[in-house]
Amino acid sequence: xxxxxxxxxxxxxxxxxxxxxxxxxxxxxxxxxxxxxxxxxxxxxxxxxxxxxxxxxxxxxxxxxxxxxxxxxxxxxxxxxxxxxxxxxxxxxxxxxxxxxxxxxxxxxxxxxxxxxxxxxxxxxxxxxxxxxxxxxxxxxxxxxxxxxxxxxxxxxxxxxxxxxxxxxxxxxxxxxxxxxxxxxxxxxxxxxxxxxxxxxxxxxxxxxxxxxxxxxxxxxxxxxxxxxxxxxxxxxxxxxxxxxxxxxxxxxxxxxxxxxxxxxxxxxxx
Numbered sequence: 001x002x003x004x005x006x007x008x009x010x011x012x013x014x015x016x017x018x019x020x021x022x023x024x025x026x027x028x029x030x031x032x033x034x035x036x037x038x039x040x041x042x043x044x045x046x047x048x049x050x051x052x053x054x055x056x057x058x059x060x061x062x063x064x065x066x067x068x069x070x071x072x073x074x075x076x077x078x079x080x081x082x083x084x085x086x087x088x089x090x091x092x093x094x095x096x097x098x099x100x101x102x103x104x105x106x107x108x109x110x111x112x113x114x115x116x117x118x119x120x121x122x123x124x125x126x127x128x129x130x131x132x133x134x135x136x137x138x139x140x141x142x143x144x145x146x147x148x149x150x151x152x153x154x155x156x157x158x159x160x161x162x163x164x165x166x167x168x169x170x171x172x173x174x175x176x177x178x179x180x181x182x183x184x185x186x187x188x189x190x191x192x193x194x195x196x197x198x199x200x201x202x203x204x205x206x207x208x209x210x211x212x213x214x215x216x217x218x219x220x221x222x223x224x225x226x227x228x229x230x231x232x233x234x235x236x237x238x239x240x241x242x243x244x245x246x247x248x249x250x251x252x253x254x255x256x257x258x259x260x261x262x263x264x265x266x267x268x269x270x271x
Contacts, residue, residue: 001082005043005131013040017132017159019123022046023063023177024072027167031136032076034164043130044073045082047089051097052118063177082130089125098124100154103241104147107232107249108260116147123148127159135159140166140174142249142262146241166261168194168270174261181257189227190254193261196221196233197269200248204265211235211244214265222252229253238264 008015016035020028028044035042046069053059066083073081097117104116127135137145149161167175172194173187182190196218203217218233230252237245249262263269 001043001080001084001129002131004080005041005129008041009131014133015039015131016042017126017130017135018042018044019126019135019137020044020046021048021062021177022069023065023180024069025167025175025177027138027140027175029072029076030167031138031164032073032078034162035134035136036077038162039134041079042077043080043082043132044078045084045126045130047082047084047122047126049089049118049122050086051090051121052115054112054114057112058178058181063180082126084129089122097121098151100147100151103143103150103239106241107234107236108143108251111231111251116144119144120147120151123151124155124157127152127157132159134162136162136164138166139163140176140261142238142247143241146239149239165270172198172270174259176259178257178259182254186227186255186257189225190252190257190259192222192225192228192254193250193252193259196250197248197261197263201263201265201269204246214248218248218250222250227254231258235265 005015016039018031018035032044048062050059098120099117100120109116145163152159152161171191173190199221200214200217208214214235215233219230222228222230232251234249235244236247236249238247246266247262247264251260
């Protein structure tokens with residue numbers, strides 16, 4: 001991959017990278033579309049990164065659809081699919097890890113110890129392998145976006161981090177590869193995340209600024225759904241993830257599936 005990317009750079013071509021773990025859906029393809037519009041060459045990485053999964057998480061059963069992924073990327077006109085093996089990414093001698101502090105410490109960082117260390121390490125390696133000028137991420141993973149922005153800034157990586165809007169189903173559920181785990185009743189229940197964000201947005205629009213009250217609104221909607229169990233509901237700064245702030249963030253277990261979602265209450269809410 002690196003030799004191909006270097007050749008493109010010699011030719012003066014700009015390179016856009018879309019990092020994924022596969023099981024591609026319309027949310028991923030919206031990132032590909034953005035990368036295609038803004039760059040001469042587009043690389044999509046497909047790698048289920050083992051070091052960002054903790055003990056007992058869903059590494060072994062994480063959705064994988066390699067043939068469908070390749071078909072979608074070919075149809076989208078992607079220049080290269082980068083699909084390294086675990087041995088390629090983490091040979092036995094590899095001992096370096098990338099750790100981002102502060103923005104990575106709370107919420108997802110606290111709930112999933114080691115997760116953002118795994119994310120930061122693999123993203124740094126993907127940036128190096130693809131010589132990317134721009135990298136594309138979805139707003140749904142808001143804390144991941146904040147971590148990667150900090151990573152790129154702190155290490156002077158010269159990669160522009162582009163963040164694209166969350167893509168949602170017609171009923172508001174944010175697209176996620178993990179949605180495939182949901183049974184039909186759980187799928188219906190999962191809409192409580194977007195419903196909670198919409199209620200908080202409505203309250204914010206009416207002038208509510210008390211973070212305790214806004215958090216309570218988020219909690220009330222989730223707790224009213226029998227199949228949902230709240231991990232956290234918080235109001236954070238979108239860049240630093242310090243509290244309080246305007247970004248409403250949620251992590252909710254629906255059945256055995258853990259889902260996340262978010263919305264900046266200062267911005268129009270979709271739907």
